[in-house]
Amino acid sequence: MEKIKETQGSGQINILQDALKTTIEKVRDEKDEKTKRKLIRQIERYNNRIDMLRSGRRISRQTRKNLVAYSFIAPNFIGFCVFTLIPIVFAFALAFMNWDGSNPVSFEGFNNFKRLASDTFFKAALKNTIIYCVGTVPLTMIASLALAIVLNQKVIGRGIFRTIAFFPYVASLVAITSVWKMLFHPSKGPVNNILFTFFHIPQDALPQWFSGSLCVISMILFSVWKYMGYYMVIYLAGLQGISKELYEAASLDGAGTWNQFRYITWPQLSATTFFVVVMLTINCFKVYDVAVMLAGGGSGELTVSATVLVYYIYQKAFIDWDLGYSSAVAMVLFLMVLIVTIIQFRGQARKEA
Amino acid sequence: MKKKVISLVLSAAMIASLLAGCGGAAVESAPATDVQEVAEAVQEEAPAPEPEAAAEEVTEEAAEPVTLKWAIWDESTTQYWGDIKAAYEAKNPNVTIEMVDLGSTDYMTVLATELSGSGSDFDVVTIKDVPGYATLVQKNAIIPLDDYISADGVDLSKYAGATDQVVVDGKLYELPFRNDFWVLFYNKDIFDAANVDYPTNDMTWAEYDELARKVTDTSFGSQIYGAHYHTWRSTVQLCSVLDGKHTILDGEYDFMRPYYEMVLNQEADGVCRKYTDLKTEGLHYSAAFSGGDVAMLNMGSWFIATMLTNLASGEYDPSLCGNWGIVKYPHAEGVEPGSTLGTITGLSVTSACDTPDAAWDFVKWVSGEEGAAVMASSGNFPAIMTDEVKTAITGLEGFPADDASKEALNVANLYLEVPYGENVSEINSILDSYHGSIMTGEMSIDDGLAAMSQEVSALLK
Numbered sequence: 036m037e038k039i040k041e042t043q044g045s046g047q048i049n050i051l052q053d054a055l056k057t058t059i060e061k062v063r064d065e066k067d068e069k070t071k072r073k074l075i076r077q078i079e080r081y082n083n084r085i086d087m088l089r090s091g092r093r094i095s096r097q098t099r100k101n102l103v104a105y106s107f108i109a110p111n112f113i114g115f116c117v118f119t120l121i122p123i124v125f126a127f128a129l130a131f132m133n134w135d136g137s138n139p140v141s142f143e144g145f146n147n148f149k150r151l152a153s154d155t156f157f158k159a160a161l162k163n164t165i166i167y168c169v170g171t172v173p174l175t176m177i178a179s180l181a182l183a184i185v186l187n188q189k190v191i192g193r194g195i196f197r198t199i200a201f202f203p204y205v206a207s208l209v210a211i212t213s214v215w216k217m218l219f220h221p222s223k224g225p226v227n228n229i230l231f232t233f234f235h236i237p238q239d240a241l242p243q244w245f246s247g248s249l250c251v252i253s254m255i256l257f258s259v260w261k262y263m264g265y266y267m268v269i270y271l272a273g274l275q276g277i278s279k280e281l282y283e284a285a286s287l288d289g290a291g292t293w294n295q296f297r298y299i300t301w302p303q304l305s306a307t308t309f310f311v312v313v314m315l316t317i318n319c320f321k322v323y324d325v326a327v328m329l330a331g332g333g334s335g336e337l338t339v340s341a342t343v344l345v346y347y348i349y350q351k352a353f354i355d356w357d358l359g360y361s362s363a364v365a366m367v368l369f370l371m372v373l374i375v376t377i378i379q380f381r382g383q384a385r386k387e388a
Numbered sequence: 389m390k391k392k393v394i395s396l397v398l399s400a401a402m403i404a405s406l407l408a409g410c411g412g413a414a415v416e417s418a419p420a421t422d423v424q425e426v427a428e429a430v431q432e433e434a435p436a437p438e439p440e441a442a443a444e445e446v447t448e449e450a451a452e453p454v455t456l457k458w459a460i461w462d463e464s465t466t467q468y469w470g471d472i473k474a475a476y477e478a479k480n481p482n483v484t485i486e487m488v489d490l491g492s493t494d495y496m497t498v499l500a501t502e503l504s505g506s507g508s509d510f511d512v513v514t515i516k517d518v519p520g521y522a523t524l525v526q527k528n529a530i531i532p533l534d535d536y537i538s539a540d541g542v543d544l545s546k547y548a549g550a551t552d553q554v555v556v557d558g559k560l561y562e563l564p565f566r567n568d569f570w571v572l573f574y575n576k577d578i579f580d581a582a583n584v585d586y587p588t589n590d591m592t593w594a595e596y597d598e599l600a601r602k603v604t605d606t607s608f609g610s611q612i613y614g615a616h617y618h619t620w621r622s623t624v625q626l627c628s629v630l631d632g633k634h635t636i637l638d639g640e641y642d643f644m645r646p647y648y649e650m651v652l653n654q655e656a657d658g659v660c661r662k663y664t665d666l667k668t669e670g671l672h673y674s675a676a677f678s679g680g681d682v683a684m685l686n687m688g689s690w691f692i693a694t695m696l697t698n699l700a701s702g703e704y705d706p707s708l709c710g711n712w713g714i715v716k717y718p719h720a721e722g723v724e725p726g727s728t729l730g731t732i733t734g735l736s737v738t739s740a741c742d743t744p745d746a747a748w749d750f751v752k753w754v755s756g757e758e759g760a761a762v763m764a765s766s767g768n769f770p771a772i773m774t775d776e777v778k779t780a781i782t783g784l785e786g787f788p789a790d791d792a793s794k795e796a797l798n799v800a801n802l803y804l805e806v807p808y809g810e811n812v813s814e815i816n817s818i819l820d821s822y823h824g825s826i827m828t829g830e831m832s833i834d835d836g837l838a839a840m841s842q843e844v845s846a847l848l849k
Contacts, residue, residue, distance in 0.1 A: 136504035137527035155843060156821070221664050243664050246828035332619055332667035336817075338824035353497050355813050356523055 048088050055081040129362035136356055147363035157364060159339040160347040163251055163326075164368075167343065168319040170255035175315055176308070179263040183270035184300070197271075201264035208261075212328040215257055219244035250330050250341045258325055262318070266311050273307030274300070309383045313376060320372050321345060344368045454746040455484045459499055459513040461492040467766045468566075472754055475762050479753075483746060496520025503529035503738060511741040512750055515562045515734040518554060518806040519813040525556050530736040532559035536748045542756075546772045548799070550732050553807040562734030563755040564771035566763060568688040569799050570622075570729040572596075572718065573695075576711040578603055578612055578683040587684060589716045589795055590725040593627065596684075596718040597650055603683045606658040615660045616682040617651055618673040621823040622729060622805050623686055624651045629803055630727045631720045636819060637809040639845040641837045648826055648833045663827035674698075680708030686717065688731060689797075693767040696786045713788040714796045726800030732771060773799070811847050818843045 058077050065071045087095045094102075130147055134140045151157050186197050203211060219226050221243050230236045244253045281299050290298065323345035330341035337346050344364060351361035460469050473485040488510070490498045495516050500523050502508055513530065515521045524530045537544065537560065544551050550564055572587060579586050582603045587596070600614030617623040628644040629635055654660045661676065674694055677685045685691075695712060698704045717728040735754055737747040753759055760770035764780040781787065782794045806812060819840055826836035 135523075135527055136500075137529060153846075155839070156818075216668050220668050222662065223665070223669075243828065245668050246664055246824075247830045332670060332824075334619065334820075336820050336824065338821050338828065338830060340825065340830050342821075350817065353501065354817065356500065356527065 048085055051081050051085050051088075055085070126362050126365060129359050130366045131359070133357075133359045136358055143359060147360050148366075150360060151363060151367065156339065156342060156347060160342045160344045160364075161367070163340070163342060164320060164322065164344045166251050167254055167258075167322055168316060170252070171258045171319050172312060172315045174255065174259045175263050175266060176311055178259055179266035179311070180270050180304075180308075182263060182267040183274055184296075186267070187271060187274045197267075200267055203261045204264040208324055208328060211261065212257070212325075215253075215329065216245070219253065221245070245330050245341075246338070247340055254322070254325050254329055254341075257329060258319075258322070261325075262315075266315070269311055270304065270307060273304045277303045305383075305386055309379065313379055316375050316379070317372055320368060320375075323349070453482050453484065454743050455486055456511040456743070456747055456750055457486045457488060457509055458750075459490055459502070459510050460487050461490055461495045461514070461516070463487060463489040468763055468768055471762045471766060472759060475758070476750060476753055479758075480749075483750070485750070492516075496523070500524060500527065500529070503527065503740070506740065508738060508740045510738050511743065511747045513736050513738055515736055517731070518804065518808055519816045521554060521562060521734070521736075522556070522808060522810075522812045524736070525561050528739055530561050531739050531741075531744065532561055533563060533737065533748065533751070534559055536752070537563075540752060542752060548773070548802060550730060550771065550802060550804065553804045554732070554734070556808055562736045563751055564732035564734040565755040565759050566733035567769055567771040567773070567802075568690045568731045568733075569769070569802055570686060570688050570717050571714045571796050572716070573677060573685045573687055573691060573712060573714055575677070575680065575683055575709055576713055577680070582612075586713065586792070587715045589792055591715070591718045592721050593647070593650065593718045594721070597654070600654065600659050600684055601657070604657075604659045611658070612681055612683060613658075613660050613676075614683050615654060616673065616676050616685045617660055617663070618676075618687070619663060619666050619827075621820055624648060624827070625819065625823055626729050626805055627686075627718075630717065630729065630801075631723050632727065632801060632803065635803075635807055635809075637807065637812065637815060637848075639841060639848045641819075641840045641844075644837060645833060648837075652827075652833070664829070667824075667828070678704040678709045680705070688729075689769050692781075692787070696767055696784060699786055713790055713793045715792055716796045716798075724800045726798060728799055728802060729805050730799075730802040731805050734771075773797075814847055815844050818847070 055078060058074055058081065062071055062074045062078070065074060083095045083097055086097070087093075090096070131143055131145070132140050133143045133147075182200050186193055186200065190196070218224050221227060221241065224244075226244070227241045230241060231238065242249055244250075277300065281303070282295055285295050285299055322343050326337060326341055326343045326346060327335050330337055337343070345368070348361050348364050348368070351357045351364060458473075460466075463469050469487060473487060477483060477485060490502070496519070499513055500520065502510065503513070503524060504527065508529075513524075515524070536542075542563070544560075547564055547567075550567060551560055554560065554562060574587050576586060582605075584599065584602045587599060591599070596615075602614070603612060604614035605612040624647055625644050626636070627647045634643045651660070655662050661671070665671075673685060673687060674691065676682050677687075677691075678695075678698070692714070695704070695709075699706055699710055704710070716726050719725050719727055735751040737744050737751060741747045755771055757772060757774070760772045760774070760777055761780075763770035764777040767781060767784050769781070770777060778794075778797050782797065787793070806816060809815065822831070822836045822840045822843075825831040825839075826833055831839065
């Protein structure tokens with residue numbers, strides 16, 4: 036019995052080795068990269084089989100090595116699966132279903148997405164989010180770049196000014212929104228008081244900073260002020276990475292400050308700007324805290340003029356328990372961020388090419 | 389390729405183990421019933437002994453310890469939770485009530501999350517508002533109590549019609565133990581100083597408006613506001629449902645117009661604080677009233693207990709608001725005085741509860757007469773209003789001594805702020821949102837009401 040098995044084994048090995056040889060030859064002649072890679076994988080497989088038959092083990096050495104490696108990855112991967120991968124996949128699936136968290140899930144197809152088209156609150160949230168992004172991203176970028184350039188010069192008290200500019204980013208959102216609300220209080224705030232006393236704007240015409248269409252503008256102003264310090268630090272790092280020789284050479288050629296900025300600083304900062312814009316856009320689409328804190332009043336409820344997508348997702352999911360619909364809204368948000376980011380990546384790739 | 393396969397296998401194995409974890413409980417319960425059945429069979433087979441043994445068994449069963457997990461809010465600042473627990477445990481020594489405080493701000497949201505899926509271990513939950521109640525009913529998280537009610541002969545007429553307004557498809561899922569109704573608080577000192585008669589228990593809204601304007605003083609530095617409306621929708625919009633002809637579930641909201649007009653005109657004339665100001669500074673109604681510059685405040689009866697405690701403790705300055713009184717809510721022309729808004733707080737048994745009979749007994753006790761007595765002892769309004777309860781509350785230290793204030797506690801018709809209806813949670817969100825839009829002036833009253841009607845009727849279709 037043993038002997039028969041052995042001879043059978045060696046016979047198989049011979050067959051395999053022949054096959055191996057022919058494939059190796061094929062690989063040498065092959066020009067197409069894809070088929071070449073395929074053939075190389077085939078060779079690996081033959082090698083493993085031969086190895087297995089020779090050693091007489093069920094699991095080849097290679098497989099065992101792989102298993103050990105996977106077992107090291109497993110703890111992290113399981114965590115990633117449970118807390119990230121499965122929820123993400125589930126959220127995608129939910130967008131096509133109807134579920135309230137307790138009763139059985141039912142399949143809805145594209146109904147959730149059809150409902151979006153006639154939903155006033157969704158449209159308002161989408162509009163406000165887009166206005167907020169379009170306002171916040173360029174303004175924050177310009178403000179932080181300007182700050183970075185000024186504070187990169189040798190000015191007196193540079194460290195103090197940098198700290199001051201960075202401070203709003205570190206300060207608690209709740210605390211500073213309270214201060215903003217006092218400053219912009221519609222009838223008692225100093226801002227409206229100044230408008231009233233010095234600019235003689237009649238009392239009825241004083242701006243209502245936290246309601247109506249002004250609400251989103253207040254949110255934009257607040258965000259620019261709060262987050263410009265953070266992006267200033269990133270720009271500062273970018274500015275310090277630009278070689279001094281470039282400026283020296285430019286000034287020898289007679290380039291003024293503006294031309295230096297136009298032809299040296301700005302192109303040299305393009306990678307930083309790209310990072311800043313991507314981060315800003317994503318953060319802007321995610322806006323929730325600023326809206327609820329500034330316009331939510333005591334109850335945290337947002338009216339049509341202040342509602343944003345993330346708030347609406349929360350409301351639909353955890354107040355109305357319409358998880359499928361809220362996932363559909365979340366998908367819209369996801370797609371928007373994805374599209375904007377892809378466009379930016381493309382633009383950046385073209386610039387670098 | 390291989391890596392992909394292995395990662396797939398890994399994730400598949402994980403999902404399988406997850407499923408196995410979920411299924412575990414169901415599998416486990418099967419042998420348990422087996423054991424029970426066997427035990428019962430053994431008992432049956434055993435020669436029926438003396439009646440003595442049987443009696444012993446009964447007492448043993450009665451003494452079997454039960455723990456009921458009860459969801460509540462604000463345990464440290466609300467006295468009655470502890471009172472109820474103590475009183476019930478004293479009466480039922482085998483029952484332990486375990487209170488879990490979920491906080492009051494988003495209590496119903498947290499509760500709905502807790503009761504989602506099958507992992508919940510709450511037995512009795514407090515129902516804070518009707519939209520949240522509707523959510524729990526739709527999620528099948530709480531059980532109908534009708535069988536228990538008819539078996540134990542609970543008389544629902546004691547609740548003066550409040551329970552009829554939360555019936556879902558002919559079934560009742562909660563019993564109220566606390567019932568707050570809206571009254572008009574007023575500051576007597578302000579009326580005395582302005583030499584104006586006090587509000588009465590029989591006022592129409594027009595008379596109320598006139599009175600508010602009479603005591604208002606808009607001169608800078610010594611402003612007196614004739615009225616105050618908290619930022620809740622109820623304070624303005626729900627005055628309109630008190631004629632008994634309309635509810636917020638109608639889908640057509642033009643009937644709310646007079647009340648929005650009244651309040652916005654008052655705002656424009658400085659009779660009350662501006663909604664946008666209140667929203668921005670987050671001024672609480674209690675701070676507004678205790679500040680001594682508000683003549684009249686429409687608010688729920690829960691504020692009575694707040695006034696009593698805070699005046700006694702010295703937190704409110706008695707020289708500013710110590711001389712206060714209450715009268716019945718103003719009423720629409722041609723409607724019986726004493727029609728008012730109400731809010732019930734109820735108890736429900738969860739569908740996940742292992743001991744529904746014990747949980748029901750607790751619910752029945754708290755919402756019954758004995759529970760009512762416990763509630764009244766701390767100045768709160770129980771769902772069952774008896775004369776004793778009224779005497780208990782009006783007899784509390786610091787309660788306004790005039791007869792009108794005592795008479796104000798007699799309610800003729802009680803309309804829930806939110807009666808049960810399908811989609812009530814969504815309707816509530818829509819009305820809240822447009823209420824904000826109207827009050828901040830983002831939308832005209834016409835546009836706001838039209839938008840409400842349009843959105844809600846689309847939902848009701």
